[in-house]
Amino acid sequence: MSEDTASPADxxxxxxxxxxxxxxxxxxxxxxxxxxxxxxxHAYPSPIRNLLADAxxxxxxxxxxxxxxxxxxxxxxxxxxxxVELLVCDYRDGELRGYxxxxxxxxxxxxxxxxxxxxxxxxxxxxxxxxxxxxxITFDLATSGERYQGVVPLEGxxxxxxxxxxxxxxxxxPTVIRLGRTVVDGQIIAGxxxxxxxxxxxxxxxGEAAAEDLMPLxxxxxxxxxxxxxxxxxxQATELADPALPLDHVLWRLFHEEREVRVxxxxxxTRGCRCxxxxxxxxxxxxxxxxxxxxxxxxxxxxxxxxxxxxxxDIDL
Ligand SMILES: [Zn+2]
Numbered sequence: 001m002s003e004d005t006a007s008p009a010d011x012x013x014x015x016x017x018x019x020x021x022x023x024x025x026x027x028x029x030x031x032x033x034x035x036x037x038x039x040x041x042h043a044y045p046s047p048i049r050n051l052l053a054d055a056x057x058x059x060x061x062x063x064x065x066x067x068x069x070x071x072x073x074x075x076x077x078x079x080x081x082x083x084v085e086l087l088v089c090d091y092r093d094g095e096l097r098g099y100x101x102x103x104x105x106x107x108x109x110x111x112x113x114x115x116x117x118x119x120x121x122x123x124x125x126x127x128x129x130x131x132x133x134x135x136x137i138t139f140d141l142a143t144s145g146e147r148y149q150g151v152v153p154l155e156g157x158x159x160x161x162x163x164x165x166x167x168x169x170x171x172x173x174p175t176v177i178r179l180g181r182t183v184v185d186g187q188i189i190a191g192x193x194x195x196x197x198x199x200x201x202x203x204x205x206x207g208e209a210a211a212e213d214l215m216p217l218x219x220x221x222x223x224x225x226x227x228x229x230x231x232x233x234x235x236q237a238t239e240l241a242d243p244a245l246p247l248d249h250v251l252w253r254l255f256h257e258e259r260e261v262r263v264x265x266x267x268x269x270t271r272g273c274r275c276x277x278x279x280x281x282x283x284x285x286x287x288x289x290x291x292x293x294x295x296x297x298x299x300x301x302x303x304x305x306x307x308x309x310x311x312x313x314d315i316d317l
Pocket of ligand 1: 273274275306307308309310311
């Protein structure tokens with residue numbers, strides 16, 4: 001890899017990579033127009049837009065750690081009493097979507113660059129038993145039908161920190177996550193890097209099976225991980241967000257002194273939603289008849305709106 005070729009914008013793409021000598025793996029991603037399309041479905045004020053941009057980058061980074069086809073990754077943060085009540089993002093087969101439910105009348109409480117606690121309120125940092133906010137990470141695996149879910153308290157200075165502590169607490173996998181955001185020609189660009197010590201082989205099989213099955217059993221995180229985590233944490237937010245800096249150059253800048261950086265398959269990313277009239281019809285069909293009657297308007301139609309894309313479906317059962 002070299003840095004001397006000029007390149008067009010590198011956005012809406014994710015690269016997976018391994019550092020085989022260091023028992024580490026990672027993802028680097030940058031979102032551009034796909035992010036713009038998701039945000040355009042709602043008139044979010046800028047702190048909420050930035051939060052959702054960060055959450056979608058995290059969703060791409062984490063959702064691609066387990067790549068079985070049609071499996072779904074969901075990131076959900078929820079509190080009571082915060083300006084933000086609910087944040088939901090998911091990833092499946094290269095498609096991202098997400099939305100935030102917040103109280104527009106309380107935006108004055110937030111500065112231009114609010115902390116996680118400012119956004120989600122006093123519930124941040126409390127345990128779930130104490131009525132605290134929580135971060136739920138869910139993998140629904142399509143092939144086996146299994147669901148893996150980890151729920152941790154919503155804590156840290158940012159959503160990225162909350163996700164780092166999810167890996168430490170719930171999966172015991174040391175992980176470094178860095179995010180960056182910028183605006184180019186009115187278009188928000190958001191990038192991110194996730195690097196982690198290799199999880200035990202059983203879990204790794206859910207990721208890049210072919211490449212990672214060949215890895216030896218990982219040692220406990222030691223000097224190699226310390227080295228990798230220091231290098232990874234040195235990435236600048238401006239580098240992650242700069243659409244003119246190709247993603248493989250980001251890796252080259254960080255790891256060019258390593259003996260091997262093995263770049264795995266890339267993943268193109270798009271905005272995608274699974275809302276269809278057929279889907280809502282099948283959901284409504286499971287409700288008892290008297291509840292369906294109560295939901296109907298005077299024309300006998302049930303209006304259902306998709307929270308992700310703000311689309312309204314008129315369902316005539
Ligand atoms: Zn939708």
